[in-house]
Amino acid sequence: MAIDASEIQKVAHLARLSIDDSQVENTANTISRILELVDQMQTVNTDNVEPMAHPLDATQRLREDVVSEENNREQLQSCAPAVEDGLFLVPKVIE
Amino acid sequence: MYDKSLSEQSRALADGELSSVELTQLYLDRIKQLDGNYNSYITVTEELALDQAKAADERRAAGDASALTGIPLAHKDLFCTEGVKTTCGSKILDNFVAPYESTVTRNFKEAGSVMLGKTNMDEFAMGSSNENSYYGSVKNPWDTQAIPGGSSGGSAACVAARLAAGATGTDTGGSIRQPASHCGITGLKPTYGRVSRYGMIAYASSLDQAGPMTQTAEDAALMLNVMAGFDHRDSTCLDREVPDYTANLNDSLEGKTIGLPKEYFSTGLDSEVEQRVRDAVAEYEKLGAKVKEVSLPNLELSIPSYYVIAPAEASSNLSRFDGARFGHRCENPEDLMDMYKRSRSEGFGEEVKRRILVGTYALSAGYYDAYYKKAQKIRRLIRDDFMNAFEQCDIIMGPNAPTPAFNIGEKSDDPVAMYLSDIYTLSVNLAGLPGMSIPAGIVNGRPVGLQMIGRHFDESLLLNAAHRFQQATDFHLNTPTTA
Numbered sequence: 001m002a003i004d005a006s007e008i009q010k011v012a013h014l015a016r017l018s019i020d021d022s023q024v025e026n027t028a029n030t031i032s033r034i035l036e037l038v039d040q041m042q043t044v045n046t047d048n049v050e051p052m053a054h055p056l057d058a059t060q061r062l063r064e065d066v067v068s069e070e071n072n073r074e075q076l077q078s079c080a081p082a083v084e085d086g087l088f089l090v091p092k093v094i095e
Numbered sequence: 096m097y098d099k100s101l102s103e104q105s106r107a108l109a110d111g112e113l114s115s116v117e118l119t120q121l122y123l124d125r126i127k128q129l130d131g132n133y134n135s136y137i138t139v140t141e142e143l144a145l146d147q148a149k150a151a152d153e154r155r156a157a158g159d160a161s162a163l164t165g166i167p168l169a170h171k172d173l174f175c176t177e178g179v180k181t182t183c184g185s186k187i188l189d190n191f192v193a194p195y196e197s198t199v200t201r202n203f204k205e206a207g208s209v210m211l212g213k214t215n216m217d218e219f220a221m222g223s224s225n226e227n228s229y230y231g232s233v234k235n236p237w238d239t240q241a242i243p244g245g246s247s248g249g250s251a252a253c254v255a256a257r258l259a260a261g262a263t264g265t266d267t268g269g270s271i272r273q274p275a276s277h278c279g280i281t282g283l284k285p286t287y288g289r290v291s292r293y294g295m296i297a298y299a300s301s302l303d304q305a306g307p308m309t310q311t312a313e314d315a316a317l318m319l320n321v322m323a324g325f326d327h328r329d330s331t332c333l334d335r336e337v338p339d340y341t342a343n344l345n346d347s348l349e350g351k352t353i354g355l356p357k358e359y360f361s362t363g364l365d366s367e368v369e370q371r372v373r374d375a376v377a378e379y380e381k382l383g384a385k386v387k388e389v390s391l392p393n394l395e396l397s398i399p400s401y402y403v404i405a406p407a408e409a410s411s412n413l414s415r416f417d418g419a420r421f422g423h424r425c426e427n428p429e430d431l432m433d434m435y436k437r438s439r440s441e442g443f444g445e446e447v448k449r450r451i452l453v454g455t456y457a458l459s460a461g462y463y464d465a466y467y468k469k470a471q472k473i474r475r476l477i478r479d480d481f482m483n484a485f486e487q488c489d490i491i492m493g494p495n496a497p498t499p500a501f502n503i504g505e506k507s508d509d510p511v512a513m514y515l516s517d518i519y520t521l522s523v524n525l526a527g528l529p530g531m532s533i534p535a536g537i538v539n540g541r542p543v544g545l546q547m548i549g550r551h552f553d554e555s556l557l558l559n560a561a562h563r564f565q566q567a568t569d570f571h572l573n574t575p576t577t578a
Contacts, residue, residue, distance in 0.1 A: 003456065015410060015455040016417070016435040017448055027452070033511050034453055038399045041469050044476070051471030053301065054331065055287055055478055055527025056551060061330060075194045081424035090419050091428050 002032040097121055098574065101260040101314035105162045108155065115155075115165030118260075119148035119209050122167045126211065126258050133234045135243075135253035137172045138180050139212035147209040154207050162317050164207035169259035171250050172213035173220060174200045174305075175294040179210075183296045184218040184228040184246075187416050187423045187442025197294025198326045199263060199305050206321045211259050215249030218444045219413065220270055220298045222246050223517055226507045227446045234503070235278060236575040238540055241500040244274030250308045251278035255575060261309040261318055265295060267302045268401055269495070269520025272532040275308055276495035276544025279534045279573060281561065282308045283315045286551050287527035288333035290319075291326030297412040299405040300331070302524040311571055312533065312561035316340035319554060335552060343555050344562040349383035351560070354488030358394040359519060365498045368543050371536035372494050375545040375564070379492075382563055389484040389491065393476045397522035400477065402514055403457050403470035404525070409447075410454030416442065449510060478526040481548070490560055491548040494519055495532050499541035523548055531557045534570040542573070 003011075008028040012019050019027055073086055082089035096104060096118060107113060123141055130136055144167065151165035170176065173183050175193035182188045196204070203210070217227040225233040225248030233248040235241040236256040243252040247264030251274035254262050264271040266284035275282025283306045290305045297303060307318035320341065325334040353376060360369060376386060418424040418438030425441055428434035443451070457466035484491060497516055506513045523530040528551060532544035545564075549557045565571050 008452070011452055011456045011459065014459060015451050016414075016432075016439055017443075017451065018436040018440045027449075030449060030510060031452055031456070034402065034449070034514075035456070037511055037514065038403055038453075038457075038466070041396060041399045041403070041473055042465075044393070044396065044473065046469060046472035046476070049472040049475055051468050052475035052478060053471060055474075055525070056333065058288065058331065058333065063327070072194070077420075078194055079191055079421045081418065081421075088419055091430050091434055093431055 003028055003035060097125060097257045100310045101166055102311065102317060104260050105166060105317065108165045109160070115148040115151040115209060116145065118165065119144050119167045119211070122211055122259060129256060130258060132239060133236055133252045133256055134231050135215055135233055135249040135256065135258060136169065136212045137182055137184070137215050137230050137249070140179055140210055143179070144209050144211050151207045151209060161206055163203065163321050165209060166260050167209040167211045168203060169211050169214045169250060169253050169262040170200055171216055171247055171262070171264050173216060173265055173296045174263060175296070176200050176210065176213065179213065181213065181296070182229070183220070184216040184230060185442065185444065185447070186229040187439070189229065189423065191422055195294060198291035198328065199295070199322055202321050214253055214262060217246035217248070218447050219296070219409070220246040220265060220267055221409070221446050221450055223269065223273060223513055224506065225249065226503060227444055229444060232503055235500050235541070237279060237542060238500070240502050241541055242277065242503050244277035244500060246270040247308060248274045251275055251280055251282070254278070254280045254308050254310065257574065261307060261314055263305060264308045265303055265305045266524065267298050268405060268524050269517050271306050271308060272495050272520050272530055272544070272546060273517070275532040276546070277500035277542060279542030279575070280308060280310060281312055281315050281531070281533050281571060282306065283319065283531045283554065283557065284523065284529060285319065285323065285554055286529045288331055289529070289552065289554065290322045291324070291329040291332050293326055293328040299408040300412060301408060302405060312558050312565055313341065313344060316344060316558045338555055340555055340558055343559045346559050347383060348379065348560060348563055351384045351490065352488040353379055353384050353386045354389035354484050354491045355386060356389050356391045356394070356484065356491060356493060358391050359493030363497050363518070364494060365538070367538040368494050368498060371538065371543040372492070372545055375535040376492055378564060378567060379560070382567060387488055389487055391480045391484060391522065393473065393480050394518070394522055396473050397477055397525055398514060398518060400470040400473040400525060401517070401521040402453070403466050404474065406450040406454030407457045407467050408454070410451045410458065413447070413451055446510065474525045477522050481522070481526045481528060485550050490556065493546050495544045495546040499538045499543055519546060527551065529554045529557055531561055533561045533564060534573065536570055537573065
């Protein structure tokens with residue numbers, strides 16, 4: 001399936017990426033070629049096949065609902081771009 | 096001593112022939128002297144390594160040493176290592192010092208192993224050539240014009256060049272086996288769920304698995320003994336008993352059946368590579384194994400299925416890189432959206448952006464059934480093909496890659512051509528099976544590996560078969576002349 005320049009801009013926005021105007025066409029072409037490769041999947045009939053999420057068909061484990069992690073806030077924030085009073089700082093969201 | 100295997104070094108340390116400090120210093124000196132040629136390390140942790148070596152020697156003196164105590168290892172720069180820069184080969188993590196330790200590297204720490212440093216890799220493990228690293232391409236020690244393979248190319252190159260006794264790698268679609276094959280070393284991707292993924296920076300969570308990269312099968316068994324096991328911090332880790340992987344290395348192969356999938360020997364396979372693989376299989380016949388043709392009819396569909404599932408999972412996993420909590424943040428963002436978009440666009444490389452776009456598209460409204468769900472259905476067909484083949488054989492053998500290592504730059508402008516070269520490895524991840532590559536000869540100065548695939552949790556048999564082969568042949572002893 002081919003994807004055009006306006007569609008690729010839409011997908012890029014969903015992925016929170018920006019594509020340079022000069023690169024849009026090139027990117028759309030490359031992604032279209034990848035989607036063409038992927039479209040080979042449509043050649044097989046899979047009507048009665050269950051999708052497989054885990055090769056050993058394992059399911060999610062459950063555990064007791066108890067606190068298991070320690071509070072490591074300072075350590076975990078040591079690599080943050082900007083923090084203040086234990087909070088992550090980001091550009092203003094609410095006027 | 097650097098040219099000896101990890102197992103031999105382990106015995107030498109136990110016999111007191113040398114100390115871990117001496118061995119570690121030997122490697123640190125070699126890295127300084129030689130790694131400029133290969134670029135296999137992103138970070139060398141010299142001071143930490145010497146501290147750990149000293150602690151290992153003290154531990155040995157106190158009578159508390161195990162096989163891996165004092166052994167100098169390199170870790171792929173995708174394992175979080177507390178207090179040490181962890182980049183995943185990406186600009187977006189260039190300033191990231193991990194605040195916690197992955198389970199795999201913690202296990203090695205607890206065993207008393209030494210960490211020499213963190214190895215180069217394709218950004219976020221996306222690539223088959225190691226050309227997608229923010230820190231530059233890794234060069235193949237056998238021929239520095241050639242790629243080392245990817246994405247664990249730094250780990251493969253540093254073991255091949257004898258710049259570490261062994262290394263960790265990760266394999267999502269071939270990223271341990273293919274570089275091991277191209278660099279002439281031994282590499283094992285365990286069963287999905289055998290080794291904890293906790294603290295591994297995620298690429299495609301339903302496929303990622305860590306494993307050892309070493310000179311020999313015996314070395315790989317020793318490393319896997321430390322790596323394998325249940326971990327409550329990884330929700331897909333499986334709670335199965337961990338055998339001693341060295342226990343069955345010498346078992347006879349008499350009566351074992353090797354399956355050769357006819358689809359692995361069809362068009363596109365280099366004839367010289369095919370010859371090395373067939374010669375290796377003939378060696379197994381001498382060791383008592385029987386050989387049988389089997390079929391994996393949906394093999395070709397592993398490429399489209401993988402290149403939907405992996406990018407889809409990646410697009411979700413990589414959404415955590417938002418410039419807010421860790422990693423690169425752009426200068427002076429105007430608002431939140433600007434911060435997200437510029438931080439991510441500046442921080443990610445081309446191939447990573449490509450896979451995020453493909454994955455986002457495949458998961459977007461209206462396309463989910465046609466792409467992700469369809470790919471998961473095909474994934475089941477591929478797994479079932481293997482299950483059927485394993486009714487008739489114990490180990491599947493074939494090539495890892497259609498050709499020996501290609502040249503740096505040869506395919507870097509053509510992502511689709513690059514994806515097609517993954518044909519022999521992807522299906523093993525989709526099926527969650529253990530897979531291995533061992534050296535099987537040289538073509539035009541570049542190594543060729545034999546791929547072996549086992550039933551789920553049959554790592555012991557793969558290691559046994561690899562060890563018997565290495566007792567009978569000396570391909571694994573070849574070293575690149577440049578090292």
